[in-house]
Amino acid sequence: MSYITEYKKKTKNSAKLFAKSLKLHVNGVSHNIRYYEPYPFVVKSSGGKNLVDVDNNKYTDYWMGHWSLILGHAPSKVKESLKKQIEKSWMYGTVNEQTILLSELISKAVPVAEKIRYVTSGTEATMYAVRLARSVTGRKIIAKIDGGWHGYTSDLLKSVNWPFTESESSGVVNEEKIVSIPYNDLEGSLQILKKHAKDLAGVIIEPVLGGAGCIPATQDYLRGIQEFVHKNKSLFILDEIVTGFRFRYGCLYPTMKLDPDIVTLGKIVGGGMAIGVMCGKKEIMEYSNTVGKKKSERSYVGGGTFSANPSSMTTGYATLSVLKNGKSIYSKINNLGEYARKELSKSFDGKVIVTGKGSLFMTHFVKDGITEVTNATQASMCDVKALRDYHFKMIAHDGIFFLPGKLGAISNAHEKSDIKKMIQ
Ligand SMILES: Cc1ncc(COP(=O)(O)O)c(C=O)c1O
Structure with a gap:
């Protein structure tokens, strides 16, 4: 089963609601980047590290309210x-x-x-x-x-x-x-x-x-x-x-x-x-x-x-x-970010460069001879479609949410077990 099919199967209520949203809003959204193919799931609640959609699917969230929720959702x-x-x-x-x-x-x-x-x-x-x-x-x-x-x-x-x-x-x-x-x-x-x-x-x-x-x-x-x-x-x-x-x-x-x-x-x-x-x-x-x-x-x-x-x-x-x-919050989430970058760098047969700092991280799929990502041009030369596909696969199959193509943010509500699951 393709990931699109898997996603559509588990987000039927989201599909219905998003069809309504499309009639009311330009492209169904009010912030351009929130749209992704085939349609974004519709959230009904959130708490801690999780988003819950209208089909009751739970996602470990790394988008975290446009990276604003450092303590997690609704602490x-x-x-x-x-x-x-x-x-x-x-x-x-x-x-x-x-x-x-x-x-x-x-x-x-x-x-x-x-x-x-x-x-x-x-x-x-x-x-x-x-x-x-x-x-x-x-x-x-x-x-x-x-x-x-x-x-x-x-x-x-x-x-x-x-x-x-x-x-x-x-x-x-x-x-x-x-x-x-x-x-x-x-x-x-x-x-x-x-x-x-x-x-x-x-x-x-x-x-x-x-x-x-x-x-x-x-x-x-x-x-x-x-x-x-x-x-x-x-x-x-x-x-x-x-x-x-x-x-x-x-x-x-x-x-x-x-x-x-x-x-x-x-x-x-x-x-x-x-x-x-x-x-x-x-x-x-x-x-x-x-x-x-x-x-x-x-x-x-x-x-x-x-x-x-x-x-x-x-x-x-x-x-x-x-x-x-609670200044230990920073050492906790910065360490988790360090761990995520280190472990992700070893995945994908070394075909990635993982950038970031502290609790922020982003996986770049290298192509066309890119050997470092130190500016936006190099980041854009990487395989951005592969990144979106990888994020979408995690949404459809693994209950993990990154806004497709965007960097991940770790909050105080995340634990090492979450990062391990994401790396797996
Ligand atoms: C560095 C930076 N500056 C400004 C903004 C704009 O902030 P807002 O979306 O609250 O208007 C953003 C939003 O992501 C940002 O990342």
């Missing part, structure tokens, strides 16, 4: 906090204490977060970071990485998917104001940055390239870019939406001795509820203070009906509190 401490908050109400639209509590935690753990602004998605956070960099410098060009994904803001919707030279979408204007540089290639990147130096407002980088292949940047690369950017009086923006609180209690940048001007956060710091965070050095962030300033003197940052809503602030606070008081 009890976060759930209890949210329940208490919901008893009081879930939306105020005003200043609330929950926000202050979360910010106190973030500012202590992330030294550069001298000032903070909340939004409801990572996309909004990076959109604002770009606007702020342009305002502060009075320049227009933003450089990003080939393969870098910072959400769907038009300001950064360029060179996301291979081939990086094509426009990602119609409807995006001023694409010439976004320039793209090669990851982990300092010389190649500096050459491009130098060409645009005069009008370069800032560079935005993920310290571990997430969507484009789960590839850590080298410290030398990031420090080299930062040095150029600061000498050029541009801003160094680190997008830690995936990496923030993922490997340690705080951001990745201090471990690499970096000095970013703006850091964006999201995912984990929202504890599973909608969030985006832009934070950074006081003098830069204060540029977005609107009080008593002319329009020309400020950066207009800070909107969003649901910004800093008490529900997201509560789940974020509860999640960070658990992580703060």
Whole structure:
């Protein structure tokens, strides 16, 4: 029996529901990457490491809410906090204490977060970071990485998917104001940055390239870019939406001795509820203070009906509190990730390269002479169809869920036995 047949046999209710979804939603989904062939299963509940679909199939989940659920699905401490908050109400639209509590935690753990602004998605956070960099410098060009994904803001919707030279979408204007540089290639990147130096407002980088292949940047690369950017009086923006609180209690940048001007956060710091965070050095962030300033003197940052809503602030606070008081969580999940990478590398007759860091990992099926995966181009040259097929096989046959083609995230709800089963 083919895996497609096996999948269809066990997901009959999902097929019916997804047919309805297709009538109502474009391609049946609201986030493009959630669709896969022949149709995605429909989830009815989740808990711990598991997703349960409407046919009662249980899956050990490695997608983990777009990698946001570091404690697993619906962990009890976060759930209890949210329940208490919901008893009081879930939306105020005003200043609330929950926000202050979360910010106190973030500012202590992330030294550069001298000032903070909340939004409801990572996309909004990076959109604002770009606007702020342009305002502060009075320049227009933003450089990003080939393969870098910072959400769907038009300001950064360029060179996301291979081939990086094509426009990602119609409807995006001023694409010439976004320039793209090669990851982990300092010389190649500096050459491009130098060409645009005069009008370069800032560079935005993920310290571990997430969507484009789960590839850590080298410290030398990031420090080299930062040095150029600061000498050029541009801003160094680190997008830690995936990496923030993922490997340690705080951001990745201090471990690499970096000095970013703006850091964006999201995912984990929202504890599973909608969030985006832009934070950074006081003098830069204060540029977005609107009080008593002319329009020309400020950066207009800070909107969003649901910004800093008490529900997201509560789940974020509860999640960070658990992580703060349970630092062994990081050694546990980082070790499990190390184990997964080591063991997976030995599988598939050595025809794979497994990238990642800490609790994040991704299996690349090598072809066409690829011997390393240190940037998005090499990741795209690997057999991405084989990766999707491998993930789909695990969904259909083994009760293991990776979003086909995407990196895996280990949570505190996973155990070594889960990783062993996945490797088998
Ligand atoms: C590095 C990075 N930045 C920004 C975003 C966008 O965040 P959101 O999906 O919350 O808008 C993502 C989402 O995956 C991301 O991985």
